[in-house]
Amino acid sequence: MNTPFPVLILGAGRMANRIGHMLAQSTRFAPVIGTRGGDAAPADDTLPRLPPLTGTLPDLLTSALRGQRAVILADPSLPASDVARAAISAGCHYLDISENAASGAGVAALGDAARAAGVTLAPGCGLAPGFVTALAAEALESAAPDEDITVFVGVLPARPENRLGYANIWGIEGLISEYSTPCLALRNGRLIEVRPLCEPEAISLDGTAFEAFTTAGSLDALARSHQGRVGGLVFKTLRYPGHLDYVRFLLEDMGLAKRLYLFRSLLSTAMPHVEDDRVLICIRRRSGNTESSRTLTLAARPDAKGTLVSAVSTATAAHVCATLDLIAQGRTGGGFVAPGAIALKALQMSAFLDHLDPVNAAVQPDDLHRGRHGAKQPENQQNAEKCNSPIR
Numbered sequence: 001m002n003t004p005f006p007v008l009i010l011g012a013g014r015m016a017n018r019i020g021h022m023l024a025q026s027t028r029f030a031p032v033i034g035t036r037g038g039d040a041a042p043a044d045d046t047l048p049r050l051p052p053l054t055g056t057l058p059d060l061l062t063s064a065l066r067g068q069r070a071v072i073l074a075d076p077s078l079p080a081s082d083v084a085r086a087a088i089s090a091g092c093h094y095l096d097i098s099e100n101a102a103s104g105a106g107v108a109a110l111g112d113a114a115r116a117a118g119v120t121l122a123p124g125c126g127l128a129p130g131f132v133t134a135l136a137a138e139a140l141e142s143a144a145p146d147e148d149i150t151v152f153v154g155v156l157p158a159r160p161e162n163r164l165g166y167a168n169i170w171g172i173e174g175l176i177s178e179y180s181t182p183c184l185a186l187r188n189g190r191l192i193e194v195r196p197l198c199e200p201e202a203i204s205l206d207g208t209a210f211e212a213f214t215t216a217g218s219l220d221a222l223a224r225s226h227q228g229r230v231g232g233l234v235f236k237t238l239r240y241p242g243h244l245d246y247v248r249f250l251l252e253d254m255g256l257a258k259r260l261y262l263f264r265s266l267l268s269t270a271m272p273h274v275e276d277d278r279v280l281i282c283i284r285r286r287s288g289n290t291e292s293s294r295t296l297t298l299a300a301r302p303d304a305k306g307t308l309v310s311a312v313s314t315a316t317a318a319h320v321c322a323t324l325d326l327i328a329q330g331r332t333g334g335g336f337v338a339p340g341a342i343a344l345k346a347l348q349m350s351a352f353l354d355h356l357d358p359v360n361a362a363v364q365p366d367d368l369h370r371g372r373h374g375a376k377q378p379e380n381q382q383n384a385e386k387c388n389s390p391i392r
Contacts, residue, residue, distance in 0.1 A: 009033050010078060019320060022355065062086065072095045074096070088113050101217040120333070131318070145230065155277060155311075160240045163242065172268050179197060186226065217235075275309065278297060323347070
């Protein structure tokens, strides 16, 4: 009988617990949760847990990684590059679910060391970057040189909450990074830098009105690797109409863009926590006068005990667990693995991706309609140009 593959999951939040539970459903993996001393202990104590990790970061990582073969970082307060470096020293594979582009770049710089140690580094294995990146990479495989691809993603409460129409669903740190960091995109085949919260447009999905605007980090690796190969590539976040104006009021008019600690405090204290969420993914393709789109909708659902489990935690866990599954089977090779580098067909070979089942996921063609419910239309060309700058 094969010994289960030991995996350390660093984090105390809902994402860490969802990943742990998903891995625990397989006899091939032995997950354990590790949290730093002082972190709030989750109410769910059914998963194996290490004693609270204390001491300096190098010491606690050395202790936590002892006997493990992989580590999944799900604690945004821990520096990814430090955890990845410790994983290399311990001979462990490293994965994370971070949305931060700078964090991913720091891990990528350790690729040669990881390859020499025979381990794999796979940052950005959550939803976006992560599962969404794999979907976008699949679309890019068949894209024509003049084609423009826009990837829309929304992680939203099933019903609008407050005037922002939003809630604390997947983590405030990732949201702030998306809203405050420039992102990479392609225009006319050239790599450019796009400001977040720009290029708004109104769309409708399944008869519901949304607004879409640029946010950071999800497709940076694909934009770099496909410059000159496709006409356009850009990532936009979906929100209920009105959200963008309120966020811009806070960040621009109230000056919180220069005081992100205040923005973080406001969101952390004011946003309600919800489990009843939905994940909307739409990939729009344009070539000349031809336009098509495909959408994927995931909804929160009850688990075996009747407890509602959020859609974003399921999607995140399914992708990072499927990636770990392929790594454990030796299908990825050593060194650095960029988001989107593992083909969707390969990920679908893992049973973990079956958690995104047809009951909760519906792929539909041509379901994207623009400008219907009074949401803001694209900025004029002058303002759009202020959002973009070429990468030299």
